[in-house]
Amino acid sequence: MVAAAPPYVEVDGRAVSPGVWGRLALLSHGHFTVMQVRGGGSRGLMLHLQRLDTAHRDLYGEPLDGDLVRARIRQALASFFHVTGAAYASRAPTSPLADAVPVDATVRVIATDPAGDGPGVLVVVVGPPTDAPPTPRRLMSVLYTRPFPRIKHLGTFGQLEHARAALRRGFDEALLTTSDGTITEGARTNIGFVAGDTVTWPDAPCLTGVTMALLEQGAGSMRAPVRLADLSRYDAAVMTNSRGLSPVAAIDDHHFAGSDFTGELARRYHAIPHDSI
Known part of the structure; x- marks a missing residue:
């Protein structure tokens, strides 16, 4: 043989x-x-x-x-x-x-x-190094949830194709949701919603990103279900990934008024020390 x-x-x-x-x-x-x-x-x-x-x-x-x-x-x-x-x-x-x-x-x-x-x-x-874009991002909601969301796995075709579709339609990122409008995460990001001095991270199946986990350690952070129908309850939103965090200007046709607390979240993130590799 x-x-x-x-x-x-x-x-x-x-x-x-x-x-x-x-x-x-x-x-x-x-x-x-x-x-x-x-x-x-x-x-x-x-x-x-x-x-x-x-x-x-x-x-x-x-x-x-x-x-x-x-x-x-x-x-x-x-x-x-x-x-x-x-x-x-x-x-x-x-x-x-x-x-x-x-x-x-x-x-x-x-x-x-x-x-x-x-x-x-x-x-x-x-x-090369990259940083989170400082300009407010626009997100397009899509009906999709990642399989095995707790794992940052290689099988990412579905979410990346939704992200590409969002870009083609003039948005910056896709926002993944369930059939009842429950928000889980972005295609390549986590998302937090700001009301007053509190940031709410969606309590839904998602990958807990490192930047999100670091910010959760600070005061004024909580998890709770968030639906597309709830967006008017929040002053602002931020999206996070390995690059850092960026403010969210709008989700679909809902525009956020903005909040000074998003700046506070950015300051907290940049104050976190780097661990030597």
């Missing part, structure tokens, strides 16, 4: 190692996290590591060593810093953190189990 040949893979017209990308090119199962690195550190680093470990145990029945993840990120950041030179050297006033690579970047960590019964593959992707 002739042994099966490994898959041949090209990326952007160039052949790559079949031992690595050969498997990954055929992969659609796994989980990930995305973080912003500034000066070699990231806000909520332990939450990112906990997310990866919890999802790995849930999907594959095995822990994912946080020290291993940190070491792989440091290695990738050092390589990125070497390749890009001063282009993305940290501009943070407190940079560099002790024992950290002095670089600003976006880091995506993907954990998979290609064989289904063996050691997984840990992928670290490093790119």
Whole structure:
């Protein structure tokens, strides 16, 4: 019997190692996290590591060593810093953190189990840093909820297609809702609703993002069901993801009046220290 040949893979017209990308090119199962690195550190680093470990145990029945993840990120950041030179050297006033690579970047960590019964593959992707857009965002509500919403998984086609549809219609993001108008999350974001000095995060099946979790630790934060029919009860809204937070100008044809408390939430977020990777 002739042994099966490994898959041949090209990326952007160039052949790559079949031992690595050969498997990954055929992969659609796994989980990930995305973080912003500034000066070699990231806000909520332990939450990112906990997310990866919890999802790995849930999907594959095995822990994912946080020290291993940190070491792989440091290695990738050092390589990125070497390749890009001063282009993305940290501009943070407190940079560099002790024992950290002095670089600003976006880091995506993907954990998979290609064989289904063996050691997984840990992928670290490093790119230029990004920040949340400061201009108010417009959201288009759609009837869709993510499968297995507690996990930040690779099967994101549905939500991303809704986000693309929202962009084509002149919006900035899709807002996912159930059949009765209950709001769950954005296609690529969490959303919080502000009334007075309280921010309400939808109590619905969703992915608890790291930025959302960090802000929930502050005063004036709660969870409760929120429906599209309830929007008039709120002064403002904010959406959050790995880039930070942005104010929400409108959902569909409902426009928010605005609130000073959104500025307070932004100040709280920016006051959170970066944890050295």
